[in-house]
Amino acid sequence: VLDGYASFYEMELQQSPSAFYDTVAALMTTDHQAVVDQLSIDPYELQRIRKVVIIGCGTSYHAGLVGRYLIEHLARIPVEVDVASEYRYRDPILDADTLVVGISQSGESLETITALRECVASGARTIAITNVIGSQLSRVADGVLYTRAGPEISVASTKTHLAQVGALGMLAIYLGELKGVLYPDEASRRRQELIAMAELLRATLDRQSQWRAGIGDYLSREHFFFIGRNLLYPVAMEGALKMKELSYIAAEAYPAGELKHGPIAMLDEQAVVVALLGDDRLHEKMLGNIEEVRARGATILAVATDGDAGPDELADIVLRVPKSEALWSPLLMVLPLQVMAGWMAQARGYDLDKPRNLAKTVTVE
Ligand code: F6R
Numbered sequence: 001v002l003d004g005y006a007s008f009y010e011m012e013l014q015q016s017p018s019a020f021y022d023t024v025a026a027l028m029t030t031d032h033q034a035v036v037d038q039l040s041i042d043p044y045e046l047q048r049i050r051k052v053v054i055i056g057c058g059t060s061y062h063a064g065l066v067g068r069y070l071i072e073h074l075a076r077i078p079v080e081v082d083v084a085s086e087y088r089y090r091d092p093i094l095d096a097d098t099l100v101v102g103i104s105q106s107g108e109s110l111e112t113i114t115a116l117r118e119c120v121a122s123g124a125r126t127i128a129i130t131n132v133i134g135s136q137l138s139r140v141a142d143g144v145l146y147t148r149a150g151p152e153i154s155v156a157s158t159k160t161h162l163a164q165v166g167a168l169g170m171l172a173i174y175l176g177e178l179k180g181v182l183y184p185d186e187a188s189r190r191r192q193e194l195i196a197m198a199e200l201l202r203a204t205l206d207r208q209s210q211w212r213a214g215i216g217d218y219l220s221r222e223h224f225f226f227i228g229r230n231l232l233y234p235v236a237m238e239g240a241l242k243m244k245e246l247s248y249i250a251a252e253a254y255p256a257g258e259l260k261h262g263p264i265a266m267l268d269e270q271a272v273v274v275a276l277l278g279d280d281r282l283h284e285k286m287l288g289n290i291e292e293v294r295a296r297g298a299t300i301l302a303v304a305t306d307g308d309a310g311p312d313e314l315a316d317i318v319l320r321v322p323k324s325e326a327l328w329s330p331l332l333m334v335l336p337l338q339v340m341a342g343w344m345a346q347a348r349g350y351d352l353d354k355p356r357n358l359a360k361t362v363t364v365e
Contacts, residue, residue: 009154009246009352013338014205019149019159020166020331021198026148027170028195032188034174040143041099041125047178049099049125052077053092055084055115056103057362059157059241060129060164064103065234066330067168073327074182074190075175084111085365094122101127101171105152105160106361107135114365116140129167131160145171154353155360156245158338161238162201165331169194197331200322204335211319211336212343218301218317219347221272222249225263225298226337227256228276229286235330236276239337245355246345256289267296276333277304277311280326290314303336305329 005011027035036043052071054064061083068079082090084102088111094100102116107130117140120126128141131149138144147163173190176182182190224243226236236253243251254263256275267273273293277286287310294300294314302315305323312318319340321332345352 007154007352009156009158009342012152012154013158013342015150016159016162016335017198017201017205019147020162020201021195022148023146023163024166024170024195024198027145027167028191032191034170034177034187034191036174038144038146039127041127043178045096045125046099046175048097049077049175050097051099052079053087053094053098053100053119053124054079054081054103055087055100056112057084057109059161059238060103060105060109060112062234062238062241063161063164063168064101065237066165066231067101067172069231070169070172070327071175074172075179076181077175077179084109084115088115088118092119092122094119094124096123096125098124099127100124101129101168102137102141103129103164104135104137105131105147105157105164107132107137108361108363109137110363110365113137113140127171129164131163155355155358156242156341156352161334162331166194169328193325194328197324197328200324200332201335204321204332207320208339211339214317215301215319215340215343218272218299219344221270221299223271224249224251225267225271225273225293226251226253226276227259227273227289227293228278229256229282230278230280231327231330232276232278232333235333235337236274238334239274239341242338242341243344245358246341246350246352247348248350248356249344256286259289260292264292264296267293267298269297269299271298272301273298274301274303274337275311275315277302277308278326278329278333279305279308279323280329283308283310287311287314303333
């Protein structure tokens with residue numbers, strides 16, 4: 001039936017590279033200039049932006065958290081990220097120099113729509129990032145960046161998350177260019193880098209049988225921690241969310257440095273710690289954090305890049321992803337986590353496409 005896949009979840013996960021590619025390609029010309037006709041916000045107005053606020057729910061919120069690092073790094077604009085249902089009730093401080101980005105795959109999550117509508121009323125500039133043309137969110141916002149992931153049927157989001165991060169990357173580069181943080185040639189190099197990630201996404205997904213070897217022992221475990229730092233922390237959050245919603249087990253995400261401030265007390269031989277080890281300036285610190293959890297007897301499942309010998313002696317198992325520019329590594333690191341969450345649910349005999357208690361689109365508050 002589904003192209004040979006047993007579930008939409010597996011099929012859609014496999015479609016991530018094209019969802020990502022199509023999204024990013026539509027936002028640039030063939031010579032890597034920005035295509036912004038759907039933003040509907042004057043570039044001069046965007047140049048004036050002094051704060052960006054990103055709101056969304058669930059997986060879209062996690063994409064927003066990755067987006068924060070991208071925008072702060074590439075455009076040097078301070079970014080706030082909040083879940084839509086919280087942001088709205090914070091009595092937000094907004095003005096015309098604030099850009100609010102509402103992210104929603106469906107474009108129909110009520111909380112994101114109502115929060116964004118209030119931002120419009122407060123005079124902020126607004127952009128929707130959504131996968132559905134003509135959705136409510138796209139109509140509320142001043143401008144739209146569409147993700148072009150195609151329909152997503154599985155309740156748990158996979159490919160749309162990659163597409164959202166791609167769209168946020170393109171927005172970050174554009175804002176960086178407008179702000180003069182990136183010279184035009186740097187901006188086009190960044191766009192080239194970003195679109196080239198589609199190939200690496202494909203190469204990463206081709207490693208599933210490699211990952212599967214050795215992981216079988218852990219699929220029945222009941223208690224998982226996900227740790228990461230910097231832009232891999234939101235990836236840890238997304239990994240934990242996927243596992244919770246598909247396998248109904250306790251999975252918590254922590255910034256690796258925060259473990260010792262409390263949650264480390266929970267660790268024992270029963271726990272599996274999934275450690276996301278980036279190829280970046282925090283690599284050594286992260287290894288130190290892995291040593292801390294190892295000393296508590298926890299099983300360590302590291303996700304690391306090719307050629308990184310750091311986790312070899314420390315981890316019980318290492319899932320490898322290709323090397324990439326550290327800034328774009330969240331795109332690759334999330335894939336083994338999405339895949340693993342699917343395997344865990346399958347091992348328990350659960351429906352991958354329709355987890356219990358969940359709806360694809362949440363239209364109540
Ligand atoms: C998780 C998941 C949900 C959605 C959330 C927001 O896999 O699918 O957490 O991400 O309900 O939905 P959208 O993006 O449609 O607003």
